Amino acid sequence: MKRFGSFVANDRLNLQIGKGEIHAILGENGAGKSTLMNMLSGLLTPDEGEIIYKGRPVRFGSPREAMESGIGMVHQHFMLIPALTVAENVILGMKQGSGPWYRHTKACEDIKRISHSFGLDVDPEKRVSELSVGQQQRVEIVKTLYRGAEFIIMDEPTAVLTPPEVEDLFRVLRSLKAQGKTIVFISHKLKEVEAICDRVTVLRAGQLAASSAMTDSNAAELARVMVGRDIAPPAARPPLEGRAELLSVSGLSCRLSGVQVLQDLSLDLREGEILGIAGVDGNGQRELCEALMGLSAGQVSGSIRVRGEPVAKPHPRAMTEAGVGYIPEDRHREGLMLPMSIGENLIAKEYRKPTFSRWFTLSRKRIRQAAKAAVEDYRIKTPSIDHAVSKLSGGNQQKVILARELMLRPKVLLAMQPTRGMDVGAADDVHQRLLAERKDGCGILLVSTELEEVFALADRIAVMYKGRIVHTVDRAEADMELIGLRMAGL
Secondary structure, eight states: OEEETTEEEEOSOOOOOOTTOEEEEEEOTTSSHHHHHHHHTTSSOOSSSOEEETTEEEOOSSHHHHHHTTEEEEOSSOOOOTTSBHHHHHHTTOOOSSSHHHHHHHHHHHHHHHHHHHTOOOOTTSBGGGSOHHHHHHHHHHHHHHTTOSEEEEESTTTTOOHHHHHHHHHHHHHHHHTTOEEEEEOSOHHHHHHHOSEEEEEETTEEEEEEEGGGOOHHHHHHHHHSSOOOOOOOOOOOSSOOEEEEEEEEEEEETTEEEEEEEEEEEETTOEEEEEOOTTSSHHHHHHHHHTOOOSEEEEEEEETTEEOSSOOHHHHHHTTEEEEOSOIIIIIOOTTSBHHHHHTTTTTTSTTTEETTEEOHHHHHHHHHHHHHHTTOOOSOTTSBGGGSOHHHHHHHHHHHHHHTOOSEEEEESTTTTOOHHHHHHHHHHHHHHHHTTOEEEEEESOHHHHHHHOSEEEEEETTEEEEEEEGGGOOHHHHHHHHTTO
């Protein structure tokens, strides 16, 4: 059991994970998955109960203690230093050998041996900055194996991978399993869980909801157990005829810190259309949306038109007033004021309007009314509307951003990774909201690394690679394998 004040994050959980299996942990945002994994990996200690590892009770005071016992974690956001080589990242913080040259040479030999043994294909001499996202993930796996991990926790391991890279990862996981390693696989992608995992455990509101062999369940049943309702795929959408052009971009280029991040990019977005931008993280998607919103710190050139009107120099407030909504990629750094309440975050773009302020004084009553309505309408899970946003789960924080942007009734919505880190139920809620906006005539630029999400929602799909749009196709004619290859630059 683990409590945070009066809130019970894990409530008398009983869970068994067998040696040499791939065990999935599923649950809604805020179900207690992260708390459980943090206790297993030494970041937190239980308030009650015990953890038995290899037949004996253990209590870890730090991740180092957990690693010394053989438990390692591969985080969703890689813990690597780009300027260092693979070997330097792997041995960082470890005491080994009698001198730097001996340590580095020995580390390179050991990394090559581990890579060969598990089919990881990692070059210890390469700098991390030169590696693809999939290769960086392999480095993280090598790092845990190098430190002697036999029990590996993988947090959303496929979140930033292309379909071919996912297949490579699954091959590695099967190799690890064949050599006796135990893997905990945390994911919201139920089809991947179905494809790779031996057993699955579902948490709900901090309690154990179900645990079974994967052969005794399926993706639809797991979704139902997780969220308490059936999740239906988005319904087929008839094309809207005679759609006006809402956003037009021509010859957009951006140079940031001496690097060309956007190159002669052109696109158009029409009324009642979802244009999906597919691509691996880091290929210019972020820079595209920042350039459109006037948030870019780089040198931007090219032309932008919103609802037929040219935008000489985009600025966040001007673009908002022109009817452009924006869901940023990083909800913590760019999307929310974490110490402030739900209501204060909701009015962040409207606090100047008479609805919420008069004579330079905010109306607390109206702010609370807006917060209460949003919490009910968007099913935001919170103990109180006065709760600081920082204390909400990631999925509920994302709902606050979505509520704020849709309160503005935008004509154009730039939605970057709108369901990143969200469980299947919360993601379905977001999808239905976006489809409702589309039906009302809003044009949506959907940026997502989730190909299934792009295929489910988009009317057209454009693939970005190294700052360019390299492929555009109507959804009805799109091929997922070809899109995946284009994402990898092939």
